[in-house]
Amino acid sequence: MRLLHRIFPHPHLTFLLTxxxxxxxxxxxxxxxxxGLLLGIIxxxxxxxxxxxxxxxxxxxxxxxxxxxxxxxxxxxxxxxxRIILFKxxxxxHPNWVRIPLELRTPEAITxxxxxxxxxxxxxxxxxxxxxxxxxxxxxxxxDTDAVRDQIKNRYERRLKEIFE
Numbered sequence: 001m002r003l004l005h006r007i008f009p010h011p012h013l014t015f016l017l018t019x020x021x022x023x024x025x026x027x028x029x030x031x032x033x034x035x036g037l038l039l040g041i042i043x044x045x046x047x048x049x050x051x052x053x054x055x056x057x058x059x060x061x062x063x064x065x066x067x068x069x070x071x072x073x074x075x076x077x078x079x080x081x082x083r084i085i086l087f088k089x090x091x092x093x094h095p096n097w098v099r100i101p102l103e104l105r106t107p108e109a110i111t112x113x114x115x116x117x118x119x120x121x122x123x124x125x126x127x128x129x130x131x132x133x134x135x136x137x138x139x140x141x142x143x144d145t146d147a148v149r150d151q152i153k154n155r156y157e158r159r160l161k162e163i164f165e
Contacts, residue, residue, distance in 0.1 A: 014040035109164035
């Protein structure tokens with residue numbers, strides 16, 4: 001088991017890099033798979049010293065649920081942003097800054113939350129406080145900033161706490 005861990009220090013990353021290489025090559029040949037596997041072994045092996053405290057995912061079913069929620073929210077946000085851009089007058093829009101107080105403490109969880117907010121159309125993560133206790137988010141149209149804050153905390157942060165902490 002120890003030898004296997006030395007060859008594959010980050011097995012999930014090895015698998016992900018292999019799949020991404022095959023998809024980027026757009027070729028499912030044996031050569032592409034073998035080269036992707038070599039990259040998947042070499043890159044984690046070389047970067048292993050920079051990952052002393054690998055994040056541990058505590059709840060894998062919650063990871064799948066989180067991904068589905070985020071994908072659903074991205075689809076809905078695309079439709080909402082299209083409606084805002086096409087049909088809402090500038091005078092009726094309410095762009096706002098929203099401060100999200102964070103209960104998350106692990107850098108990986110905070111990074112996933114900030115990335116999720118930025119991937120969702122109509123919102124952008126702009127700043128993290130120096131102590132990492134709050135996140136500043138800009139919203140394209142947010143007349144009620146408290147509702148936006150509560151939605152982010154309930155839909156994303158709560159799930160990320162279950163996954164990472």
